[in-house]
Amino acid sequence: MLIFAITTTTKLAGLSLYENDKLLGEMHVEMAKTHSTTILEQIDSLLKWTGKKLDEIENVLVSIGPGSFTGVRIAISVVKGLFFGRNVNFYEVNELDALGFQAYYNLEKNSENNExxxxxxxxxSRKEKVYYAVYKILQKKGNFENENGENKLKLEMVKSYEVSKLDKIIEEIIENSKIDKKVYMIGDAIFNYKEKILDKLGNYIKIFEDKNLKINTMTFVQMFLDENLKNADVMRKTDIFNLKPDYLEKSQAERDKK
Structure with missing residues (x-):
């Protein structure tokens, strides 16, 4: 089973190719402008390096946003063009969900109590405007027990996708600090506004290392292979005709029409 994952939602273009649960190759390229000029070349290089062909790919995992309006469209357009008429399964991933699970998987590796x-x-989204969502790691029983019968930590969304100014999120975290004793932040917005976030929230939050702050398409694959997500709504199977961006807000052109 060959799995291909792609995102061009932010300035970081990410590609990875897996055979079952084995990583064959991955690429992460930070682009100053648009991904459109290099993304096909990157995919071609990934296939050449791994010795695989396009028609061997069975599952395509693609980010549908939110993020750069142009960037989100590029990944979706590329996979539609490359795999049109081919027998593949398409799975759409909201990148905010993926970041939440990337944080979860990183914390799960630790032996600390992450409940x-x-x-x-x-x-x-530039100028201190951000797309965000909030998740909570919970200790659950029943279906969340592992094969040894032990309780398994799981992730649950507690605040759905929103567009907000960074200052409002900072205020929200400070207001809830008496209730929320452990708060982690992840995403390229943390990387881009780290100085301000640490200045305002240094006593209230923890952030991951720089290498783990931005999305990694390996997280998409990890979510796809995660048995506990088989019936969840975070890795949604779709088809080439219903694969669409999720911008969370209208583009500037749409706003200008009004």
Whole structure:
């Protein structure tokens, strides 16, 4: 089973190719302008390096946003063009969800008690406006027990996708600080506004290392392979005709029409 994952939602273009749960190759390229000039070349290089062909790919995992309006469209347009008429399964991933799970998987590796940790996923929309969602790690029983019968930590969305100014999110975290004792932040917005975030929230939050702040398409694959997500709504199967961007807000051109 060959799995291809792609995102061009932010300035960081991410590609990865897996065979079952084995990583064959991955690429992450930070672009100053648009991904459109290089993304096909990157995909071609990834296939050449791994010795695989396009028609061997069975599952395509693609970010549908939110993020750059142009960037979101590029990944979706590319996979539609490359895989049109081919027998593949398409799965759409909201990148805020993926960031939440990336934080969760990183914390899960630790032996610390991560119960009731809150995770803020933030994607930069420029000028301190961000797309964000909030998740909580909960200790659950029943279906969330592992094969040894032990309780398994799981992630639950507690605040759905929104567009907001960074200052409003900072105020929200400070106001809830007496209730939320463990708060982690993740996403390129943290990287881009780190100085301000640490200045205002240094005593209230924790952030990941720079290398783990931005999305990694390996997270998409990890979510796809996660047995506990089989019936969840975070890795949505779709088809080539219904694969559409999720911008969370109208583009400047749409706003100008009014």
């Amino acid at each position: 009731n940790v809150k995770i803020y996923s933030l994607i930069d």
